[in-house]
Amino acid sequence: MTDDRMLWFSVALVIGTFAADAATPMGVAVPVLYLLPVVLGLWSQSRNHAVQVAGVATILTVLGAILSPPNGDIALGVTNRVLALLAVGATAAGVTHTRRVSESLRRTTATLGETQYALDQSALVCATDLEGTLVHVNDRFCERAGYARDELLGRNQRLLNSGTHAASFFAELWATVQSGKSWRGEICNRAKDGTLYWLDTTIVPLCDQHGKPRRYLAIRHDVTARRCAEARLREQAALARLGEMAAVVAHEVKNPLTGISGALQIIGERLPPDSRDRKIVADIRARIASLNDSVCDLLLYARPRAPNRTAVDVQAVLRETASLVSQDPTMKAVTVEVAGDHSVLSADPAMLREVFLNLVLNAGQAMNGQGCVRVEARDRGSRCEVAVIDRGPGIPADLRDRVFEPFFTTRSRGTGLGLAIVRRTVEVHGGEITLGETSGGGTTMMVVLPTLG
Template identity: 25%
Template sequence: MHDIGLKMPYFLSATLTFKPSQSFILGIVIGIIIIAVILMVRRYIAATSKLRKIESKQETFKNHYYQFLDVLPVGILGLSQSGEILLRNYSVKLLTGIEIQGLKDIKDMNCFTESQLEWLIQQIKQPGPNREMQVQIKTTTGIKMLLISVNVPFDQDPDLPSAYVLIQDQTKEKSMSALLQQQDKIEKMNQLSAGVVHELKNPLSSIKGYIQMLDRRLEDPSFVKLAMSVLPAEIDRLIIMVESMLNYAKPNALKKEIFDLKKLVEDVSRFFKIEMSSHRIQLKTELEDTLVFSSVNGIRQVLINMLFNAVEAMPAGGIIEISTKQVGNRVVLLVHDNGSGMTQDQLERLVEPYYTTKENGSGMGIPVSNQIISELGGQLGFESVLGAGTTVIIEIPSVSSEEGI
């Protein structure tokens, strides 16, 4: 009988063995890897620390930047192309009276009229600098005159606003300009007083003569009939002259209407007869019958300013020529003198406020005239040759037959 014994399982085992030189190299490699990991971790920590410092500095700069924007006296709006407000400063609130917290879109600025908002929305979509619009708004502190300027960079940065709107307060400047303009008017009225008196004297003399003869010829039907036709006409003539000068003297808005430019030029020219005669100046006119759509008072003021400039340019006397001509849909009014003329530098600076070459000049006559003509949809230009004279070119919108006139 044989003994049956249990066999123990047989396990294979493998043992890695390294030579001493190989173990040393492996140790070096592992050490290098550990050192590299430690260096990377340190660099990461250092970079993270620097990044945090940069972010902190950026946040500080950002806060200082916004504080700087808030102390500027100019209102600033940064907009997207769709009109979303991305940036605003505190001066926007001070100038417009609108609460800027929660202000999200340009359309929410209810200080502007619908047409003004449409203009702004249109302008922020067109690249280019300094498109300007003057507006008058009512705030809790009173009426303000604001200059709105739109600037759209040609090169757009996706991280920055695509358009910037600047809001400037021009209330004080407008008030000072209006005061100087009024003073200038009064001075010119004083200079024209002799011509005004002369023009008033003629109808007054006629009226006086008829009144003196009334008691002697009251029973004469033909004289009474003549007097009843002449006297009202002379009185109307007086009223028109007085009203025209009163309208010139007082501040008023530029109300547009249709009127005869030839008649206006003739009326203004009459008041200058005494002034020109005392300066040995001859006035020549070549006027067409032209209807214009503009402001009577505005054009009268501009013409008076230009005629005074022409008279002052000819201290030794000379000739002033006034003419009109139709050019397309505009009437061109020309005032030419053969006086001292101007240099190119003087010509380029004519429309600058307060610029003058006269000893007692205000420097406001031409800038104000330029503004008036611009607001009336026209253009004011000058041509001059030193020692040969100056021509003033005033372009005014005409009234065409298509408009039913």
């Protein structure tokens, strides 16, 4: 019987017994005694209270019936009241019990609701049926995936597959959960905008009474930032290894190069002034000098020096960069447009020039050596934003995370060190570099650096 029904039943019972006792000469005392257990049943948490009060009320009303028998019939009066009060007591006890059960149910529901709220705040939660069709997704899940709830519900979760994992990875996952065991691991998903993100995932099979899964519940946490940090550490380790290698190469190559160049100079000077070989020797020496420069560059890149900071006007650095680019024979058909605000930074001007030179050269190369690269500086108070914008083909979504990795290149003659060095130099200066889109196609590289003010 539900709580409400129990209440109405006890109220009817009280009215009934009250009417049955109306003829008795006990005044208001009897109805009050009948009412007491029921009221207690409704308000007290303890079933015992209602039963005890019903017991006391029974004794009192029975005593009353003995002392003042209704219509002079003691047996009838006593039976009537004992039965009525027993029923009232039982009803009151029932009501109390029902109330306690429903109270505990309410508390359990509230706890469950709070647990779900906490889970929804901290994790990405989704549930699928046995085929992997999404049947529940929470707000954080939708937000991270970049889809509206309607776009996800009813779709297979393969929609979010990034193609990063081998088929055997998912085969092992499904085998585990289908056997009724939970699976834990990290999965890379693809958001609606094409970006990849990593989720620490626990998939729990929810089983029926026979232990067979009827649904899968996945609780996930975004670990993209941690994985990026790990990747950065690996990159730094790779760069450090390169540094060691470069130091050895530089040591082994530089000194012989100087010796060869010196020897060639002596040979060249011994040649008659009108000898055609003089030009050849000079040519060889120029190539050796350029080789020496490359070795020094590699050493400089791989073993970065600490910045030698001075107050630098960002516009001055950008204009110097533009003039360096104009001297590059491969950039003859590229114009560099420098615009925006003057910001004063505490930075190493040579290192900053190198940063922007790399970015502008990349932009020019992306446009096949012709077109306009726009460089815009914006003063934002405590920081300065410099955007290097080109109208090239842009960077495909799946390569966006990789372009900053050392040795990643799509150019046949690139080393793939440019952006890795740029990022490290920017970070050494307390700034950051991000990759944006140029509306209408192309790439925007955004460098943010702290200003002096």
